Amino acid sequence: MTLLGLYNYWIYILLLVVGLYAVLVKSNYVKRMIGLGIFQSAVFLLFITMDKVEGGTGPIMRGIPDPDQLFSNPLPQVLILTAIVVGIAVTALGLALAIRIREEYGTIEESEIRRQDHES
Amino acid sequence: MTLSEQFPILVVILPMFVAPLLAMLASRGQLPWLIATATSALTFAIAITLTAEVLQSGTIEYILGDWPVPFGIGLTIGPLSAMMLMIISGASTVALVAGRESMNAEVGSVHQSLLYSCWLLALTGLLGIAATGDAFNIFVFMEISSLASYVMVANGPNRQALTASFKYLVTGTLGATFYLVGVGYLYMMTGTLNIADMAQRLGEVSDTLPIFIAAGFVMLGLALKAALFPMHAWMPNAYQFAPTPVAIFFAACSTKVALFVMLRFEYVLFLPNLGQQATFLSSLLIPLCVGGFLVGSAVAIFERDLKRMLGYSSVAQLAYIVLGISLASGAGVTAAMIHFFNHALIKAALFVAVAGMIIRFGSSSLDQLAGVGKRMPLTVLGFVLAGVSLIGVPLTAGFISKWYLIQAVLNEGGLGIVLTALILVSSLMAVVYIWKVVEVAYFKEPADGQEGTARQEAPLPLLVVLWVLVAANFWFGIDPSLPIGLATQEASSLMGGMQ
Numbered sequence: 141m142t143l144l145g146l147y148n149y150w151i152y153i154l155l156l157v158v159g160l161y162a163v164l165v166k167s168n169y170v171k172r173m174i175g176l177g178i179f180q181s182a183v184f185l186l187f188i189t190m191d192k193v194e195g196g197t198g199p200i201m202r203g204i205p206d207p208d209q210l211f212s213n214p215l216p217q218v219l220i221l222t223a224i225v226v227g228i229a230v231t232a233l234g235l236a237l238a239i240r241i242r243e244e245y246g247t248i249e250e251s252e253i254r255r256q257d258h259e260s
Numbered sequence: 261m262t263l264s265e266q267f268p269i270l271v272v273i274l275p276m277f278v279a280p281l282l283a284m285l286a287s288r289g290q291l292p293w294l295i296a297t298a299t300s301a302l303t304f305a306i307a308i309t310l311t312a313e314v315l316q317s318g319t320i321e322y323i324l325g326d327w328p329v330p331f332g333i334g335l336t337i338g339p340l341s342a343m344m345l346m347i348i349s350g351a352s353t354v355a356l357v358a359g360r361e362s363m364n365a366e367v368g369s370v371h372q373s374l375l376y377s378c379w380l381l382a383l384t385g386l387l388g389i390a391a392t393g394d395a396f397n398i399f400v401f402m403e404i405s406s407l408a409s410y411v412m413v414a415n416g417p418n419r420q421a422l423t424a425s426f427k428y429l430v431t432g433t434l435g436a437t438f439y440l441v442g443v444g445y446l447y448m449m450t451g452t453l454n455i456a457d458m459a460q461r462l463g464e465v466s467d468t469l470p471i472f473i474a475a476g477f478v479m480l481g482l483a484l485k486a487a488l489f490p491m492h493a494w495m496p497n498a499y500q501f502a503p504t505p506v507a508i509f510f511a512a513c514s515t516k517v518a519l520f521v522m523l524r525f526e527y528v529l530f531l532p533n534l535g536q537q538a539t540f541l542s543s544l545l546i547p548l549c550v551g552g553f554l555v556g557s558a559v560a561i562f563e564r565d566l567k568r569m570l571g572y573s574s575v576a577q578l579a580y581i582v583l584g585i586s587l588a589s590g591a592g593v594t595a596a597m598i599h600f601f602n603h604a605l606i607k608a609a610l611f612v613a614v615a616g617m618i619i620r621f622g623s624s625s626l627d628q629l630a631g632v633g634k635r636m637p638l639t640v641l642g643f644v645l646a647g648v649s650l651i652g653v654p655l656t657a658g659f660i661s662k663w664y665l666i667q668a669v670l671n672e673g674g675l676g677i678v679l680t681a682l683i684l685v686s687s688l689m690a691v692v693y694i695w696k697v698v699e700v701a702y703f704k705e706p707a708d709g710q711e712g713t714a715r716q717e718a719p720l721p722l723l724v725v726l727w728v729l730v731a732a733n734f735w736f737g738i739d740p741s742l743p744i745g746l747a748t749q750e751a752s753s754l755m756g757g758m759q
Contacts, residue, residue: 156441163430176433183440190448216447219396223440226403230433233410237426244419253423 148189155182169238169248173231180227184220191216264309268322268335271306271345272388275299275380282377292373293363296380297356303387304353307345314342315745319753321393329393330454336393340597340750343743344390344513344520347604351512352383358612358725359505361619366417366503375415379509382408389517395443396453398521399436402485406432409514413502421501424494431484431494435518438481445474446529459528466533475530475537482525485518488582489552489575496563496571500624504615507567512608515578516600523585523596527754531588538588545586546675550682552579557689561696566614566624569693570607573650576686577603583679584665590755591668597747598664598740602657605736606650609729613643616718616726626697631706633698639718640701642726647694649733652687656737660744662687 155178162175196210205211238248245253263270278299282292314320314337322335337345356379367375385405389398410432414425447453449470450461465471487495495515499507530537556576563569581603584596616639617632618624633640649656666683670676717723736743 160434163434169426172430176430179434180437183437183444186441186444190444216444219453222396222400226400226407229407230403230429233407234426234429237410237414237422237429240414241422241426244422250423257420257423 148185152182152186152189155179155185167250169241169250170235173234173238176234177227177231180223180230184224184227187216187220187223267306267310267313268320268337268391269324271303271310271349272335272384272391274303274306275387276384279377279380279384282373282380285373287373288369290360292376293356293360296376297353299380300349300353300356300383303383304346304349307342307349307387310337311342311346311746314339315749330452330457333397334393334454334456335391336456337391338750338753339746340520340523340600341390343597343601343746343750344517345387347516347601348383348386348390348513351604351608352379352509354608354612354725354729355505355508355512358722359503359508359615360721361719362504362615365619367415371415375412375503378408378411379506381405382412382509382514386513386517389521393455394453395446395455395458399440399443402436402439402518402521405514405517406436409506409510412506413498415506416501416503418501420497424497424501427494428498431491435481435484438477438484439521440481442474442477442479442481445470445477449474455524455528459532462529462533467535471530472534475525475534475540478525478530479522482518482522483548486515486522486578486582487575489548489555489579492552492556492575495575496568499571499574500565500568504567504611504618508608508611508615511570511574511611512604515574516581516604519578519581519585519596520600522582523593526585526588527593541588542586545582546679549579549583549586550679552576552582553686554682554689557686557693560693561689563693564626566617566626566629566697567611570610570614573690573693574603574607576690577607577650580661580665580683584668587668587672589668589671590751591664591671593754594744594747594751595661595664595668597750598743599661601743601746602649602661602733602736605657605729605733606646609646609726609733610643610650612722612726612729613639613646613718616722617643619718619722620716626700630700630704633701635706635715636717637715638723639726642723642730643701644694644698645730646733647690647697649737651690651694654737655734657733657740659737660740664744 159175159179159182163172163179166172166175191213193210193212196212199211199214242248245256247253278295282295285292320337323329324333363372382405385401385408388401392398392401410425410429413428414422446458449465449468450458452458452461462471484491499511526541553576556572556579560569560572563572581596581599584592584599614624616636617629620636621628621632649658652658652662666680669679
């Protein structure tokens with residue numbers, strides 16, 4: 141395996157770190173949710189990459205398959221389908237919370253919210 | 261085929277089926293509460309039956325949809341799983357029965373049936389984690405319970421509940437995703453998701469780098485979920501601002517479930533298959549645990565809000581459990597499991613008592629609770645007795661935990677003596693923060709403007725639950741055979757796998 145052959149894995153690590161950075165450093169709640177989304181996508185990419193079998197086609201049965209035919213592993217795809225649904229639910233809930241926070245505080249900047257909490 | 265054969269799956273899906281019904285019911289009366297409590301009590305009854313069966317005839321294996329493991333998902337209910345099922349469903353029932361009045365006071369009636377619906381979903385998720393034998397399934401159940409938990413926390417009476425919930429959501433999602441990465445690496449190397457199957461196949465790839473990385477990611481994710489020091493910041497916030505019944509429920513069981521998963525992964529998968537894991541585990545986790553129980557107890561001393569104080573006390577108590585896990589010995593893991601059980605009893609009792617004070621005083625701040633001991637003597641006495649158990653005085657459940665933990669720690673030689681001293685220091689700090697409450701409750705005059713010392717006990721159901729829990733604390737302090745039996749049974753099967 142060459143360095144380039146591991147392209148997907150490099151991207152996975154890059155996305156993981158970028159997402160984590162945004163979640164930890166950004167003060168804006170929507171930006172944090174974006175970071176969380178990127179972070180989760182990184183993991184989706186990891187699973188989708190590992191299921192690829194070299195020379196294999198999509199795991200779809202049509203009639204009786206050729207015994208020499210290789211198929212990619214369908215299981216990680218199914219797992220990630222579930223994980224994507226979970227991700228959407230988390231994003232939706234997080235954004236809903238951000239809306240409620242804006243209604244209550246008039247801002248979604250953490251520094252400003254902290255100042256308001258401190259004063260009250 | 262009898263109904264009792266289906267108990268392992270029923271205990272998980274019963275609340276799941278009732279939850280959408282509650283959401284559709286949209287009733288404003290007490291009916292949603294009644295249905296949720298009945299469901300929760302039923303799962304508790306099933307969990308007790310399962311525990312009795314496990315004690316009698318060993319681990320129960322259940323196959324979903326008749327797909328043989330490892331192709332299908334299997335449920336594995338061992339002694340520890342049975343104990344967790346009992347703790348979770350018990351905590352939920354206790355919190356629902358004791359928390360009705362608090363819920364009425366803190367959450368608008370429009371939202372209650374939806375909140376109870378979320379409650380049952382969280383219950384399903386937590387029970388599912390305890391029952392399943394599949395690593396990916398754990399992730400799914402973890403997210404079911406977490407998503408429902410975020411909603412419940414956000415429904416707190418104060419607007420800070422929203423930001424507390426947001427922080428909880430971010431931390432929880434990071435934790436679950438890290439866990440998923442770890443499971444990905446394990447799947448890459450073994451091609452299976454069933455934990456028992458994985459344990460067998462890991463033998464061929466033991467001591468490889470991906471397994472080591474998997475261990476790192478899984479542990480990091482679960483440490484975030486379990487609020488292990490120094491990743492605990494979300495927890496006291498969430499406990500303080502959540503509706504009080506929710507705080508009772510979570511304090512007794514939710515972070516423990518992450519520790520349960522951690523324990524299983526370490527002892528079934530990582531420790532037997534990674535030569536250096538025991539050293540890594542103890543050199544990494546023991547300092548964090550010591551930091552956890554010292555800092556947690558110290559911060560608890562200075563907190564003026566009771567719910568927040570108990571949150572930090574939980575940080576310390578959970579550190580004891582992790583300490584037991586990180587010793588990588590049979591005695592250590594037994595101590596950890598016993599404390600699962602006892603800490604649930606202690607924290608549930610403490611939070612129930614605080615819920616009672618909040619109903620009457622509208623606040624959990626110590627500054628407002630002056631003289632509370634004269635106005636609600638039974639509630640405060642319950643709090644103090646549970647606090648005595650928290651400190652670890654003999655004849656209480658807390659003492660059994662500390663006794664086993666210190667015995668396990670002393671097996672470690674010189675380090676053990678230092679650790680024992682530190683555990684004692686942390687226990688002394690627990691004396692200080694419990695005493696702080698005693699002082700405010702009994703020795704301070706009520707603030708001006710309050711109507712004398714008229715007795716105003718907490719509502720009767722809450723008092724009954726509180727005293728049942730306090731009695732349980734003493735019962736399991738005098739006759740601890742149930743938790744010890746389950747823990748030693750589990751420990752012997754776990755340690756058998758390690759040799």
